[in-house]
Amino acid sequence: MNPFSYGTVVKEPYFFDRKEETERIVTTLTGGNNLVLYAPRRYGKTSLVMKVIESLNSLGFACIYFDFMTVYSRESFIQVFSKAxxxxxxxxxKVMQSIAKLVKGIRPKLTFDQNGTPEFSLDFLETKISDKTLDSVIDLPDKLFPGKKRLIIIMDEFQDIDKLNGENFEKLLRSKIQHHSNVNYLFLGSRTHILQDMFNNKNRAFYNSASAMNLGALPKAETINFLIERFSLSNIKLEEDTASYLIEQSGNIPYYIQFLASEVWQYTINQKKIVDKEIIRLSSDKIIDLKSDYYIELFDHLTPYQKKLLKALAVSGKNVFSAEYALTFRLSAGSTTQKALSGLINSGIIEKNENDYSFDDPFFKQFILRLTA
Ligand SMILES: Nc1ncnc2c1ncn2[C@@H]1O[C@H](COP(=O)(O)OP(=O)(O)O)[C@@H](O)[C@H]1O
Ligand SMILES: [Mg+2]
Structure with missing residues (x-):
């Protein structure tokens, strides 16, 4: 079996490190504070949070986890939240009855499928969900655990709350949760710039409502050890500097490291017993081939100037607004570049870091570099 896993939440043995982060998150939450955890997509937020939940449970905290990605309306929020x-x-x-009693505008239903697995659904009793119903849904956890157990509520991909903003949802949620004395909140999100604005902008409802923590890449030495060990289970040899090369090709992003390693393993398992750089290159090519339809489409949708800028960014993401950069890549005025860049960031293609800009997907970057070559 392939010793690498990617795409979903990973647990041991596919998960490593993050001990300090787990501890810091647990300490913050159990100390009675809210926390917002940022990292670009595919850095391992959700996997880390599953570890955190195990830890919190063992300390006697109850945890409710849900993902805002599937929320697009008041109805869907209520559905996802009550299911969690x-x-x-x-x-x-019993739980169903308490919910029905506490929230007037909904009727929860429990049915059982052929295997006896419970399935949960909701009927809405109002044509348009009222603020009152929404209020009482948000208050549910606080009411369901009166003073007994401390509760942690975890909201993944929290920036997606933006999708509901027309309805003033953010304000409503904030005004409610500040009164939940036995609940603490952990917010996770991958669109760093959106989240930072939500929590650092004085005019936003969530301003100053949580401590912030940034989740970085996995440490290099541990990643190298992980790769070497996982390959060695199949008697495949991977040298340290080849492992380094693999990490570099994956943009040092946890998901892509396991994706590429998994392709390399498939290539190697039936042929050689040692990984070299050539195999890593061939495996990268395979990934780009697999995704090329999608990449072509993504590229086609950009404006001509965005295409030009993207090609430049594939070569370098540093000093993008310098005169030298503009000259090297034949770019126009800074404001034009700024506008195109914002577009690329908003569509999730480019990530803004502290001092530079990077590709969200390192294989899309390689795809772009090949277009230019
Ligand atoms: N601690 C880790 N150790 C090993 N691989 C990891 C780790 N965290 C994440 N990954 C890899 O990254 C992928 C994406 O992780 P996920 O938790 O879904 O990230 P996010 O929620 O930030 O998008 C996982 O499927 C796995 O391949
Ligand atoms: Mg996630």
Missing amino acids: IFKQQGYTE
Whole structure:
């Protein structure tokens, strides 16, 4: 079996490191503070949070986890949120009755499929979800655990709350949760610039409502050890500097490291017993081939100037606004570049870091470099 895993939440043995981060998150939350954890997509936020939940559970905290990615309306929020509560509390008649009693505008239903697995659904009793119903849904966890157990609520991909902003959802949520004295909140998100604005901008509802933590890449030495060890299980040899090369080709992003390693393993397992750089290059090519339809489409949708800028960014993401950069890559005035760059960031293609700009997907970057070559 392939010793690498990517695409979903990973657990041991596919998960390594993050001990300090786990500890810091747990300490912050158990100390009674809210926390916002940022990192670009595919850095391992959700996997880390599953570890955090295990830890919190063992300390006697109850955790409710849900993902804003699937939320696009008040209805869907209520659905996703109450389902998460059921999951934590158990799918019982009793929980259902308390929910029905506490929230007037909804009627929760529990059915059982052929295997006896409970399935949860909701009927809405209002044509348009009222603020009152929404209020009482948000207050549910606080009410369901009166003073007993401390509770942690985890909202993944929290920046997606933006999708509901027309409805003033953000304000409403903030005004409610500040009164939840036995609940602490952990917010996770991958669109750093959106989240930072939500939590650092004085005019936004969530201003100053949580401590912030940034999740970085996995440490290099540990990643190298992980790769060497996982390959060695199949008697495949990987030298340290080849492992380094693999990490570099994956943009040092946890997901892409395991993706590429997994392709390399497939290539190697039936042929050689040692990984070299050539195999890593061939495996990268394979990944780019696999995704090329998608990449072509992504590229086609850009404006001509964005295409030009993207090609420049594939070569270098540093000093993008310098005169030298403009000259080297034949770019126009800074404001034109700024506008195109914002577009690339908003569509999730480019990430803004402290001092430079990088590709969200290192293989898309390689694809672009090949267009230019
Ligand atoms: N601590 C880790 N150790 C090993 N691989 C990891 C780790 N964290 C993340 N990954 C890799 O990254 C992929 C994406 O992780 P995920 O938790 O879904 O990230 P995010 O929630 O930030 O998008 C995982 O499927 C796995 O391949
Ligand atoms: Mg995630």
